[in-house]
Structures are given as C-alpha cells and as structure tokens.
Amino acid sequence: MLIVHCPVCGAEGDETDFHAAGEAHIRRPATLDPEHISDEQQRDYLFMRRNPKGLHFERWRCDRGCGKWFHAARDTATMEFKAFYLATELPPRELMEQATGEWVTFFKDKLKAAKTK
Amino acid sequence: MTSKPYRLGESFGHAIDRSRRVNFSFDGKQMPGYAGDTLASAVMANGQRVFGRSFKYHRPRGVVGLGSEEMNALVGVGEGSRHEPNLRATQVELHDGLVAVSQNRWPSLSFDIGSINNTLSRFFPGGFYYKTFMWPQKFWMSVYEPFIRRAAGLGKAPDGCDPDTYEHIHAHCDVLVVGGGVAGLAAAEAAAASGARVIICDENPQFGGWADIADGTIDGVAQSEWAQAKVQRLSEAENVHVLSRTTCVGHWQHNSLILFERVADHDPALLARGTPRHRLWKVRARQVILATGSIERPIAFANNDRPGIMLAGAARAFLTRYGVAPGSSGLVFTNNDDAYQTALALKQAGIQVRVVDSRSHVDSQLPTTARKAGIEIMAGSAIAAVESSFGGLDVTGVKVAPYRKGSGRVITETRIECDFIAMSGGFNPALHIWCHTGGKIRFDEALQSFRPDTHHDRIAAVGAANGTLALGGALNEAYAVGEAAGKAALPKSKAARPKVPKALQEVQQALESLWFSPATGKYNEGNKHFIDFQNDVTAADLELAQREGYESVEHTKRYTTFGMATDQGKTSNLNGLGVLAEATGKTIPQIGITTFRPPYTPFSFGSVAGPMTRQLFLPIRRTPIYEWHKSQAAQFEPIGQWRRAYTYPKPAEEKQASIAREILAVRNSVGLLDASTLGKIEIKGPDAAALLDRVYSNMFSTLKIGRCRYGLMMNELGFLIDDGVTVRLGEDHFLMHTTSGGADRVSAWLEEWLQTEWTDYKVFVTPVTEQWAQFAIAGPKARDVLRRLDPDFELSNEAFPHLSMKEGHLGRYPVRVFRISFSGELSYEVAVPANLGRGLWDEILTAGQDFGITVYGTEALHVLRAEKGYIVIGDETDGTVTPVDVGLDGLVSKKKSDFIGKRSLEQSFLKRTDRKQLVGLLTEDPSEVLPDGAYAVQEVKDKPPMEMIGQVTSSYFSPTLQRSIAMALIQSGRARMGETLSFPLDGKVVKAKIVDQVFYDKEGAQLNG
Amino acid sequence: MAELQYESALKGREASGLSIRLREIAERGMIDLRGFASDRKFMNAAKEILGVDLPKQPRTSNTWGEMRAFWLSTDQWLIICPRSKMAELLTALRKRLQGIHALAVDVSDMRSVLRLEGDGAREVLLKGCSLDLLSDEYSPGTVRRMRFAEIAALLHVVEEDMFDVYVFRSYAEYAWDFICATARPEAELRLFGKQDLAAS
Secondary structure (H helix, E strand, O other): OOEEEOOOOOOEEEHHHOEEEEEOOOOOHHHHOOOOOOHHHHHHHHHOOOOOOOEEEEEEEOOOOOOOEEEEEEEOOOOOEEEEEEOOOOOOHHHHHHOOOHHHHHHHHHHHHHHHO | OOOOOOEOOOOOOOOOEEEEEEEEEEOOEEEEEEEOOEHHHHHHHOOOOOOEEOOOOOOEEOOOOOOOOOOOOEEEEOOHHHOEEEEEOOOOEOOOOOEEEEOOOOEOOOOEHHHHHHHOHHHOOOOHHHHHOOOOOHHHHHHHHHHHHHHOOOOOOOOOOOOOOEEEEEEEEEEEEEOOEHHHHHHHHHHHHOOOOEEEEOOOOOOEOOHHHOOOEEOOEEHHHHHHHHHHHHHHOOOEEEEOOEEEEEEEHHHEEEEEEEOOOOOHHHHHHOOOOEEEEEEEEEEEEEOOOEEEOOOOOOOOOOOOEEEHHHHHHHHHHHOEOOOOEEEEEEOOOOHHHHHHHHHHOOOEEEEEEOOOOOOOHHHHHHHHOOOEEEEOEEEEEEEEOHHHOOEEEEEEEEOOOOOOOOOOOEEEEOOEEEEEOOEEEOOHHHHOOOOOEEEEOOOOEEEEOOOOOOEEEOHHHHOOOOHHHHHHHHHHHHHHHHHHHOOOOOOOOOOOOOEEOOOOOOOOOOOOOOOOOOOOOOOOOEEEOOOOEEHHHHHHHHHOOOOOHHHHHHHHOOOOHHHOOOOOHHHHHHHHHHHHOOOHHHHOOOOOOOOOOOOOHHHHHOOOOHHHOOOOEOOOOHHHHHHOOOEEEEEOOEEEEEEOOOOOOOHHHHHHHHHHHHHHOOEEEEOOOOEEEEEEOOOHHHHHHHHEOOOOOOOOOOEEEEEEEEOOOOOEEEEEEEEEEEOOEEEEEEOOOOHHHHHHHHHHHHHHOOOOOOOEEEEOHHHEEEEEEEOOOHHHHHHHOOEOOOOOOOOOOOOEEEEEEEOOEEEEEEOOOOOOOOEEEEEEEHHHHHHHHHHHHHHHHHHOOEEOOHHHHHHHHHHOOOOOOOOOOOOOOOOOOOOOHHHOOOOOOOOOOHHHHOOHHHHOOOOEEEEEEEEOOOOOOOOOOOEEEOOOOOOOOOOEEEEEEEEEEEOOOOEEEEEEEEEOHHHHOOOEEEEEEOOEEEEEEEEOOOOOOOOOOOOOO | OOOOOOOOOOOOOEOOOOOOEEEEOOOEEEEEEEOOOOOHHHHHHHHHHHOOOOOOOOOOEEEEOOEEEEEEEOOEEEEEEEHHHHHHHHHHHHHHOOOOOOEEEEOOOOEEEEEEEOOOHHHHHHOOOOOOOOOHHHOOOOEEEEEEOOEEEEEEEEEOOEEEEEEEHHHHHHHHHHHHHHOOHHHOOOOOOOOOOOOO
16 A cells, blocks of 8 residues: 655655556657647557656646646655645656656756756 | 463463453363463463465474464364454464464374375475476366465354454554564654654553563663563653554665554454454654564474474563463474573473573573572483374474584484473564665674665564664664654754663573474484475575575475465574575575565455445446436436446336437437536636637637537547537637546646646636536437526527527526537537536426436437437547548648647658457347447458457447448458458357448438537 | 425434434535635635635634535535525625636535434544544534545534534435444544453
C-alpha cells in the first residue's frame, strides 16, 4: 500500500484513494499540430512508455479527494515517492538531474531552458 | 507410554491454572487439561506425542516448536462449519469442549497406510514430482492429476457456511512495535515516553516472549516479572494500544502492515455472544520497530523428526510454562550455551538428562553450572543415529559419535538410552517482516545466521530480531531505537527519557555452526536428515538437487519444495543453506537466501473478507424506484453495481412471455421504463462547446439551445468507449448523458483532459447522475400519457420535435423532458429530482392506466433497440471497435481538425476494408435464435480448427417481427450483404443471411410521429 | 396544490441496538458550486449571496445559522441549507453569478446523509475508512472526501463525537448496512488508552 500525498489539497492517504495513470509528461501531438502527425509520432504517443528501474515520473489523480490530477516522482525499486508536483509543472530540478535512462534525453533541453532563464 | 506422569508438580507450569480443569478431545479421545494450556501442552500432558503425519512420507510427527514456528503439529480445530484446518497446536489455546483432530493420516495416527511412501522413499527423491509426472501426456488428466490432488493439501475445509463474523479496522500510529518480548516492551516504553502513539502487538496471549524461560535479571528482578510490569503500564497509557493474540502477517510499502487479531478463538462464550472472531488491522505506521525475536534452529541428524525430538527452548517452555515433561530421560544436543538452560531446567524437574555438545571445548558459565549440577556433558560429540520403537512412534535411544567439523564418516559410537531429545543449532533472527518489502540482510559469523542490514523504509529491528541475543545489548538497543522513533514522531516533546534498566546475565560462549551431523551408514539406509520437516525435505534431497544442476537456491527451493508452505523457511531456511554451502564448498552468503513472502503465518479467509460478505459482498446501487420494482416481483440484472429490473413477470407468466408483452406494449401502445441509472453530467463554461467538440467524434458547437444530439466518444486509439445524448441547456451550458456504467469514468475522463491537456479551457464538469430519477415513456400513446400529467409546455410535434428538450412542470413536479428514443417509438424521457421520483412514477402509472401503460425492463429495452439496429457500448463494441466498424461513419466529423481518436482512425490498419463490420443477421429458420457470441466460419469442417470470420454481438427473438434477429461483427461484413453465413454450434450448424441491421421502421416514421 | 412529498433513500430511518446512534438526515438542500477560488469576482459574488466567505482552506467548512459550506476542491464547494430555502438560494446565486465563470447546480437529492453519534463513532468509521481519524487533523468542521467501505463518501466532522457521512443516494442502503454491521455492540472497541489485558 503506497501512501500518496496530493500537492493540490495536501491530503495524504492510501493509494486506493488515488488513481495512478502511468507515465507523466506525455505530449499529445494532435493538440500541438493536428495536421502533421506521422504514424511514428502517433505510435510513440500511444504506446511507447519508459520503464525505468529507479526514478520514474508518473501521473496521479486525487480520486477520492479534490479530484485534481498531479505528478509524482517515484523510485520504482523502493517504491519511495521523491516528490509530488502539479500537473502543469516539471519535476524539481534536482530530480530532473538525477533521472536516468530515457528520461535523461527528455529532461536535457528542459534543464538547458531552465538554465538560460 | 501413557502411564508415565507427564504433568509435573505445582512448582512448574506458571501459565496454567490448576484450579480450572478443562475437557477437550483430540482425535475423538476425551482428555483433561487446564486453563492456560495450549493444545500441544495438554495433549503432551496426556502422554501423547504424535500429532500428525508428515506430508510426503507420512512419518509420525510430534511437537518440535513453541509457537508459530511449529511445523509438524498442524491440527484441525472445531466442528462442522466452524472447523479450521492447519492450526499449529502450539498456538491453539485450550478451552472447555475444544475438539481437535490430527491431519494427513489414514486410518489412524499410529498406523497409517501412506507411510509406505517412507519405506519406498528411495523412489521418492528430491524433485520426484517433476521427474515422475512427465509423460505420457494422456496420463496427466486420468492418472497424475487425481493422484496429486488426493495426495496434496493438508487438512479439510469446513463443511458449511461460516457462522461467525469478522471485521477490519484501520489504525494509524507513530510507532508500531511488532513483538512483545523484553526488547519490544522496552522499545515501546521508550517510544511512548515522548507522547507518540504506539501500537504494540504480540502473537501470544501473554507478553514477554522468552522472558520466562531465559536466565538473567533486569533491575534485579526476573525478566518475566519485569515484562509483566511493563506491559501493565503500557496498557494503561493514553497513547498506547496493546494487542495480544495478534500476529503481524506482513509489511508492505510505506510502512503499511497487516495485523491478524484472534479476538475470540480462545473463548467460545465470546463467539456465542457474537464477538467478531478475527479482526484484521490495517496499520499505517510512521516508524516500525521489529522485535520479532529469533527462531531456534533444529539440527540435521539422522531421523531427527521422531516424535519426542524438539527444540531446546520449546522443551524448556513446556516444562516451565505448562508443567509438562517432554519425557522421563532426555538428551540435549547443542552447539551453543543457551540449550544448557534446558538441561538445568530438566535436572531441576528431576528428569534425567545428558548434554551432547558438538563443540570440543565448553567451559563458559552455563556449562560449568550444568557440570556442577551433575549433568554429564559429552563435548565434541554429535548424534549419529536415533533409535525408535516400531513405526517410529517413540524415541528409545541414540547413538553418539565423536564429532569433528568437516569429517563426514562416523567411526565409533556410543549408545545412550533416552526417550526424548532437546536440540539447538543456534538462533535465527526472525527476518521475515524485515524482508517482505526488500530489506537488506547480511550474514553474521558469530550468529552463523543472517541479520537485518539496511532498509529503505522507516523500519528498525531490535533485540534477537536484530541478532542481539544478549539481554543487556538488546535492552540498550531497544531503548535507543524506541526513543529515536518517538522523537521522530514528536520532535518537540520534552518528556523525560526512560532510564535504561540494568541487565545481569551470564556471558555465553560462541556457538559453532553445525549444519549436518553425520550418520551411521549411508543416507538411504533408513536415515533421513530432515531440513524441512513440513515438506519432508532432507539434506540428501538438497544435495541431489545440487548434483542435478539446480545451483540457484531459488531453483533448489522450488525443485525440492524446501522452505515452502506455512513454514516459510522459519526452521528450515538456514539449515538448508548450510547443507548446500557444505555440499558445494561455498559460503552461506554465496549460496544466498530465498525470498520471504507474506504472510508470516497463515491467517483466515474470514478475516480477509471481513464484513464484506452476504449483502455487503459488493456495493449494490438502487434507483429511487427500486422498492417498487421489488414489489412487482421484478427480476433484476446487474449493470455495473446497479440492479436494474430485467422484466416484470406476472404471476404464472414465463419470463419470455413477459418480455414479449412488454415489447409489444411499447410498439402498440405505451411503456414506462426506469432509466434513472443513465449517466448525467453538467458541463458549463465559455469553452464547453469546444470541449465537447474535442471529446465527441461529431460536432456539438453547432447544436442549438434546447436541442439534443447523439454523440460518440472514442479513446485516443480510435475505439468506442461511450455514447449518449447531449443537450444544450444554454449558450455555455450542456447536459451530457452517458451509458449507465460510464458516468464516473466519463466525468473523470473529461476532468483529465481539462486538467492535463487543454488546461486553458474554462469549463466546469459536475456529475449529477443521482440527482435525477429518469423515466422513458415510449410508444404511440406516449404523448397522450404526458398530456394527462398536466404539462406546462406544449407537446405538439412542431413545438416539441424529436431531439429537443423542455424544462417545466408536470403538474406539481419540476421536470426536464427530453424527446429522445432508444426504442424507435415516440418517446419522452422525463427527469425529476430523485426524491420526487417515486411520486411522479406513481402518477405516470395512474395517468397511463387508460392506455394500458406497461412497465418494461432492460431486456425489452434491448430487444426494442436491436429491432432498430441501435448499438450498445459493450455489446456491439469490445474496446477494439471504431465508429466506422459499426457503420456510424456519418458521426465522425470531417470538418473538425482535432478530436480524440481522430488521428488514430487514419492509421492504415484501422482503414482496412476487411475489418469486422456491424451487420444484421436473419437466420434461415426464423424460430432459431443464435446464441450471443456465436462464431461465423469461412467454411464448416468436421472438427476445429475452422477459420472464424466474426461473431454475434446481440441476438434476440423479436416479438414485433415474430422472428429471430441478430447483429454481428463480420469481416468485410458490408461487402457481403446478402451472403449466407454458417455458425457451427454444438451438434448443428445454423445458417443466417447478412442483412442491414435496422430491422424495424427503417424510415423512422414512428420516431417522428 | 398539495405540497410535494420528498422521499429520501432511507426515509429518515433511525437504527436501534447499535453501539452508537445512527440515523439518516433527510430534508437537506444542497448546491454544488463551482468557480475558481482565485477568481475574486466569483468569491465576492458568492459571499454576497451567502453572507459569508467560502472556505479557502482545503478540507474545511464554514457554518453559519442553518447553512454550511464545505470545501471540496480548489474550484468546488458544497452548500448545505434547509430544503425549503434551496430553490431561492440557487436562483439568487445563478443570477448573481451571471457573466462569471461558475456553475451552481441543485444536488439536494444526489446524496444521502448518515449521521453517526456517540463515543466510539470514530472507531466505527475506522472499520470502513483509512483516514487517521484519531489525529488532531479531524477536529469539528473538517470535511474530507474518502473511500468508505467500497464506495465514495464525504465525511463531515460535525462535533467531536458526531459525524455526517455523505454517500451517493443509490448507495445509501449499502452504507447503512455496512455501518449497522460494524457498529454492533459486540464488536465495539476503542483505540489507544486503557485496555483490558488478556486474562491468563
């Protein structure tokens, strides 16, 4: 049983009071440009998911609470939550830096953008 | 053997109350005992040692352990529907009238036919099952499986419905202490001192753990006295909850634990009163302290499983706690100092005893005391053989041989007479709970065992559970860890820390590992060195597995079954690893350890179910009209958690007849349906229309106020997930209807898109399903019925056309009326606040009386819609069906640049023309109704396989058309219009022609009338 | 015209023979109010009609006179009022909220309210929910949505020993049966504090 913390309303509770919805930070290509989406882009959007051992970024919903979606960073090996952050936010900087595997490429330009700001 | 006095005098047996005699029966035999006895102690006090037969070889077995580690004495307790199998006799508290039976024996304990397996054991090596039940394959069903089923499993299931109640409770605490021995009590005291909320549990009825059988004092008093005073104090504290008879069965992520409390098993009067029998505690603890103690190791010597051979600590406890002598002449076999306390206790009780110690030099304090007391110590020796009476029922003596570590053969031996053996191979910290979520462990040379290392969760182990066996060390550790845990919970607490008490205990000499005691002769000459008693796994089995290449310890475990079942490696694990290490020349850490899995000990199914049985088995949703449906003897069907009326048979009316009657009433006059379960969602905001355009495949921004439109919802894969009619209430305000099962899912889905994708949209989504009772009044006379209800709005076709909506009153009732139809007839859906639902329902029935208004159920509803070729999400779709597949291409917008699922529909594999498409079917024989799910095949053959080209999705007998109708998803169905398909069924082939799926009123004349 | 008869799911039922007092509170008006807490126009409009501020702190409520406002989310409140005043209040809110991004819906019939009263009510609730009800967090006025038994529910701590459990109407019988099963006097227990030690 995971104990989850909602960053929106601050409620803490069992995972059964929440809803886990898989990987976070997936962009929907059709929202950006519905006219030009290759089959490969659509395939990646629909099916290709990261499955790291260690730090992972997920979407959750405060299902039985305030109803809001949010993000969580979780260690898939120890099940430990490292951070909870809003659905419209990127993870805390240090977690983006700690990310491994395919997440590294994903966060690379985000970290760069954050630096130039 | 029964004539010997097994119950000792009054100076022994502090746990029993000799003034309260208790009568019980074991295997049908009436026996006396005392309050405070366990079943194990009471049966042994009656001179009986054999409690059961072993699993594979059916060897007679007696009690070995003291509590939950007991692996042999598994018994069935209780009668009839209260019978519970596989309880450990060492944990069953005696009460008057208790009925217990032994297991795995036929016909009796002392003579068992299955024990022929023992004689034939050279044919039952490790991995026997894997080797034997291999081929020929046809033997599997007829020979092997029945054999395994007969042989497998212990005990029998109760033969009736459980009459008792069970419950769950959730509890949060700052600190959970598992185990109420000296270390656990110390940790709990220290943690509670800060004011933190502490729960402490122990699986035994009494707290104290080994305090009453261990030497040494705390602050000058005996350990048990100290423990009793502490638990008394804790039970009175405001911030502590003390749970006895409560086992922590498992640890899960984020310090969630399950505790299994046996509330009433020990007292039939409580059960009779209705007290819950078991209670399952779901605990979330900020910090967990494991004070689970240690489990004594048996020693692998030849025939170490004979009744009368037990662990040294257990022998001592039977003597001290229950006043039960394990026998009249004993032998203590040990590799450590602790077992000398057993020798001393036996001596004190006047029982003859010798010590066989595998260590060559023993001169520490306890052995010295023993020597002084006149106990003979045979150092540097080991047991080479056990002699027993016929059938292995009793120990009669042992052969002792000089022992030198590493030398495998026995050369000389001495025979010693004895009738019981107390063995101790050292102590294993009880690591199970530590390891359930992956706590790390390390091998400790001094213990010759594994102990806790690091853990990613907030959990710590103290005392023997942490490998700290000495009293002083355990106390220091427990107070320090307890205090830290309390401080972590309440950092600002200013409470004084409790003083760490002073412990006084003899210093013990180190143990020497003893994994295998060589036998006289060879393995297979009747000698068995048991490692796992419960699964009948011997040292030879483990070595054989190694030789056969099962190098990984996890493979060895599965191949030999060692460490499995209820034992979960409690007594067998380390010994098995030790044997494997010696056999391979590796160290134990190199061998590795098998995985510990919850539960620590088995717990009842009743406690898992808790109160969720009978009418609470599943939540049932009832509409505001539920009571009326019941009063009409309606048959119900589950739609999700809803119970909807399926049909309303009149007295003596067949189900099929009542369904037909309801359908024809709708077609010819008027029907009334309780459609309250329909999902309803209010959607409002400047971007509401834009949101609907995104989530529906068709256009909603063009919908006029007061008008309704049927919409299709896909997921991003392009597959249909929901449908329904949405109404425009205002410029920026819509009411969406979803399928009955879909309301929660769809509103969550809308929220998800709003919150995560189109975050700039200003839209509020509020589900209101249960605010409304909703009824369909359908049929040519629907308008007449409505008119009689005194509407304050116009009903004419012009003023209130198909697919429009009115808000107003029917008489006194505030309503929304939607002119929508799922039956193909003139139809109004009337929505009224739920608490007024029943009132309006009754008025509609009265108003419709003159027109013969007939209430219809969900089956009539389904036939009516199938006659019109309307789809049902979940019948015509299965999560892989697109709008195009069901022929609703017209509802997929070509104008909108984006909506959910649009891009996926353009993928090549969804555009193929040979996908399964929805068509209608008419069977050649109009009375033949195809079963739902029947497969159409390309070509009928004598036997499968046949190429399948599609399946029936809905099939009914249509009373309107007086023939069967069906819908089906068929490969390239639309191109096959007019073709006849074959449906092979059991014993026959049904032929049906592909037709358009609209069977009735293709022009929609009824609908718009 | 005769008065309309509202019939709640449990018809105002009261239980007997339990370790706590249990009854249905019928005849309540409820309005689901949506708007952004960050939208000053919305908050002012709501205050103007209701007479008090909507609570902004998560899981809190405001009580004034016969009225209550529960915080449900950053953009959602539940207004509780006497049934007889609901229609008037809803009309006033809708009128005042015109032109503001908001939604006010009558949800009076959507939920059933079960009231648990008495010493030990917290323990009864703990047999069905996993909240830390014995902590200071659950003081009077607290509102929290939760999973109760196997359904969605909303808990309102009315007083120290008085709790309202709001469940969707269709589940009222289930929730009632569940509480009756877990509040049997034979199953009564207390957490923490003095306990009887097992008799030897």
